Amino acid sequence: MSESQQNPAPPAGPEDRGFVGRSREMDLLRAALAEAKDGRGQVALLSGEPGIGKTRTAQELARYAETQGFRLLWGWCYDGEGAPPYWPWAGLFRTYVQQTEPDLLRGQIGPGIADIAGLVPEVGDKLGDVPEPTHLDPEQSRFRLFEAVSSFLKRAAADEPLLLVLDDIHWADEPSLLLLRFIARQIDDSRLMIVLTSREAEAAGNPTVIETLAQLSRLPAFRRHILGGLEIDDVRLFFRSEAGQDADADLAQSLLAHTEGNPFFLGEVIRLLASQGRHGQGELGLPQGVREVIGQRLRRLSDRCIQALTTASVVGRDFDFRMLGTVLEDFSEIDLLELLDEALEARLVEDTPGRSDRYQFTHALVQQTLSESLSASRKVRLHARIGEVLETLYGNRPENHAAELAHHFSQAAPVLGIEKLVHYALMAAHRRPGHCGQRGILSGHRTVEGHDHPGRRERLSTGDRRVPIQPPEDSGRPGHRRARRAVRGRGHGLGDAQARRNG
Ligand SMILES: Nc1ncnc2c1ncn2[C@@H]1O[C@H](COP(=O)(O)OP(=O)(O)OP(=O)(O)O)[C@@H](O)[C@H]1O
Ligand SMILES: [Mg+2]
Missing domain, CATH: 3.40.50.300 (P-loop containing nucleotide triphosphate hydrolases)
Incomplete structure (x- = not known):
């Protein structure tokens, strides 16, 4: 899992876009x-x-x-x-x-x-x-x-x-x-x-x-x-709020038919149409299925941006700038900032509320689409690399991040073996509060179950130690934010994207 053992504050609701129906x-x-x-x-x-x-x-x-x-x-x-x-x-x-x-x-x-x-x-x-x-x-x-x-x-x-x-x-x-x-x-x-x-x-x-x-x-x-799909009147309101103009009856019907009133699909399809300058046309020829919709939006990004996001998708739903930069060793810091700005502008990622230098995918489906585009063997290797980078980043205090490390090493087991997986899974088990007993500990690490490791049960059963889960340190690097603002200042900002969409 990503360092997102941090549970961010309540999501900052998208105040700028209207809530319709319901x-x-x-x-x-x-x-x-x-x-x-x-x-x-x-x-x-x-x-x-x-x-x-x-x-x-x-x-x-x-x-x-x-x-x-x-x-x-x-x-x-x-x-x-x-x-x-x-x-x-x-x-x-x-x-x-x-x-x-x-x-x-x-x-x-x-x-x-x-x-x-x-x-x-x-x-x-x-x-x-x-x-x-x-x-x-x-x-x-x-x-x-x-x-x-x-x-x-x-x-x-x-x-x-x-x-x-x-x-x-x-x-x-x-x-x-x-x-x-x-x-x-x-x-x-x-x-x-x-x-x-x-x-x-x-x-x-x-x-x-x-x-x-x-x-x-x-x-x-x-x-x-x-919750079911939005009704046709709500689809019209949704379109107006997203696109800043009214949808004619055919367009509204077509949107409803293709998205079944699912607001996420609707938002994706409307943004796709906007990016193609096709607002207001009756015949949509919309892509089927959200994966395809997301795929089309992804294809508008530069190859390097997709590469960065695909790697990030293996880290998790949210990810830290510094760790992603270390995994992507061929990307300079400023390159990566520009690429993430590209993704911010496309609304595929957003800042994690209250956490400097963390980003999150705007929707789990975006992360899933990216991650599923990788072959199994590539994914295994990426997990291995991410696990090793995290190990270095956390230095001699890996205990607070043991569950996250265990996750990546479990996915990387086909190339790295199970030694590290077992090491961190046991470490995580020893640090769990709440005394769920052996059953709870094992259920949290199903991956350990599949491997025969001498002494495993004995050691797991001593895992009832009251050590608090520490949040991972915030890597807070305000310099990145400044750089990002500077990049946005050059006309690539979200505000510009919004203005273009609405204009
Ligand atoms: N009634 C609504 N009016 C306007 N926008 C909406 C409405 N409902 C959802 N949205 C927008 O649609 C998108 C998807 O909604 P949301 O994330 O709440 O879905 P979800 O059901 O929680 O999905 P998931 O199961 O993936 O968590 C968001 O961008 C959200 O702001
Ligand atoms: Mg949700």
Whole structure:
């Protein structure tokens, strides 16, 4: 996985582009929020296909919730093996902890401080002395952690109503889902609303997610919203907002037919048309399928830009400038900045909110399309290279990044063997908070299971050590930003692209 064990703050919603449709869902979600504000906790699930607008709908609700005095906690789940357990929860609490005044925070966390600090190391940074937790067997420790988190949330919600969003739970690890179930059962008298988003098809392939949703759906405060495609009127509004002009009836119908009202597909197709100067034509001849649409947009980039992005796609959904530069040794720093600006302008990547010198693909489908364009053997070699670069970058403190290293070395096993994979997988297992026991540890590293490694089970079973997951250091290099601004100043900026599109 990428260094994105950092869970960025809530995605900065695309304020410049209008949110269309979804009035029925938004009415219901706003009503649920009002219930939660009155002390009747709520759980809502937004489900649907990729790109249908689950995250965006949650963002719109979050924006509204903030006007209603709610505090927002946003966590998202990682697509891939190697994420430590509870990663979405750790990310969700990180910003809260950082932004809450110490005395208030101490009171809200209460006696569970040792367990909470194991999950969110920032608690120790903020509150200083954190006691060592007493050691219990894994099941008991897990229960104690769940109790601690749930009590913390309830106390925090008593001070201020909370909207808690867990994005992409189809990718959540098993312990995170168990914690979700535990909390959801206890919030009926709390000022807390939980919003989950999930891709329907991917959730269907994950038994723990299915079981979690089945259990949640039995709660009286649970409501599921299945998002379908936008209607024709919304497609027209969407077009107007994207293209700055009206679509005639044929164009709107054609867009609807080709995209089935999926906002992501719509956005892609409209941008493609704009780039070809074909707005306003009745006969579209649109490409079928989003991969093709994305592929067409990618083909407009320079070869070197595609090469850089393809490598980045193997790093993960988000990536660090410095590490990408090291992997791409033939690219100078300034070259790479220009190439990333090219990708920013094409809206294929965006800055990661709150993280200098990190970028993320604007959509998982963009990353997937790029990564799938590589042959299996090339991908294996790239993982090997990325793993080795990360090992060098993290120097003699690899512990905090063990899961990420294990991920790349597991993918690189066909060329590098399994020694490093086993080394880092064990290191990651030893550093997990929450005491999920051997079953949890092994499930997080399915790749280790397949290999016979003497002593593995014995060593894994000692992995119940309370060491907090540290966030990877921010490589913060403001010089890059300045250089990028300078590049943008030469007329390649996003603003220019927007102006051209709208003009
Ligand atoms: N109702 C809407 N109005 C305008 N734009 C929308 C709407 N819904 C989604 N979008 C835009 O469509 C794109 C895809 O939406 P989003 O990322 O929310 O999809 P998703 O369902 O979360 O997809 P995934 O399963 O891949 O996470 C985004 O650019 C988003 O801003
Ligand atoms: Mg989403």
